Amino acid sequence: MATLLIVHHTPSPHCQALFEAVVAGATAPEIEGVRVERRAALAATASDVLAADAFVLGTPANLGYMSGALKHFFDQIYYPCLDATRGRSFGYYVHGGNDVTGAVRAVETVTTGLGWRRAAEQVTVTGEPGRSDLEACWELGATLAAGLMD
Numbered sequence: 499m500a501t502l503l504i505v506h507h508t509p510s511p512h513c514q515a516l517f518e519a520v521v522a523g524a525t526a527p528e529i530e531g532v533r534v535e536r537r538a539a540l541a542a543t544a545s546d547v548l549a550a551d552a553f554v555l556g557t558p559a560n561l562g563y564m565s566g567a568l569k570h571f572f573d574q575i576y577y578p579c580l581d582a583t584r585g586r587s588f589g590y591y592v593h594g595g596n597d598v599t600g601a602v603r604a605v606e607t608v609t610t611g612l613g614w615r616r617a618a619e620q621v622t623v624t625g626e627p628g629r630s631d632l633e634a635c636w637e638l639g640a641t642l643a644a645g646l647m648d
């Protein structure tokens with residue numbers, strides 16, 4: 499069975515709301531034959547990544563970059579996964595207070611280095627997530643999961 503791995507750093511209720519919307523989309527009843535694994539960024543391993551077929555990444559913006567937790571994740575998995583995961587699909591969401599530009603650039607840079615293929619528009623949210631933000635996250639999860647259906 500194909501596996502979608504959601505790797506997220508979720509330090510607040512607003513980030514949790516986005517994460518839950520992604521999971522809801524990825525596990526929607528109409529999506530069949532896809533296993534959805536979730537890992538906190540500080541707990542995700544290279545083995546988790548190697549065992550997955552596609553990825554959703556979630557992070558807050560911190561100091562003009564992705565969170566230290568997601569950075570740590572990439573530091574750990576980059577070389578162990580570089581050869582084997584090239585070409586796999588991914589999507590991501592970023593939550594921030596007012597400016598997520600640096601975090602978006604950071605995620606784009608590292609995933610380009612890995613050779614991952616972005617399969618959906620990134621979702622960026624500042625402040626309290628509104629209905630359209632949650633719907634965008636739902637779509638993000640659903641799109642990545644649906645891409646793994648036979």
Ligand SMILES: Cc1cc2nc3c(=O)[nH]c(=O)nc-3n(C[C@H](O)[C@H](O)[C@H](O)COP(=O)(O)O)c2cc1C
Pocket residue numbers: 509510511512513557558559560561562563593594595596597598625626
């Ligand atoms: C140390 C620190 C650095 C942050 N840096 C940024 C930043 O560069 N850009 C931004 O938009 N938000 C920044 N934030 C805000 C976080 O992204 C925000 O707190 C997080 O997404 C959780 O959202 P919430 O506080 O609305 O629940 C920062 C927060 C902290 C604690």
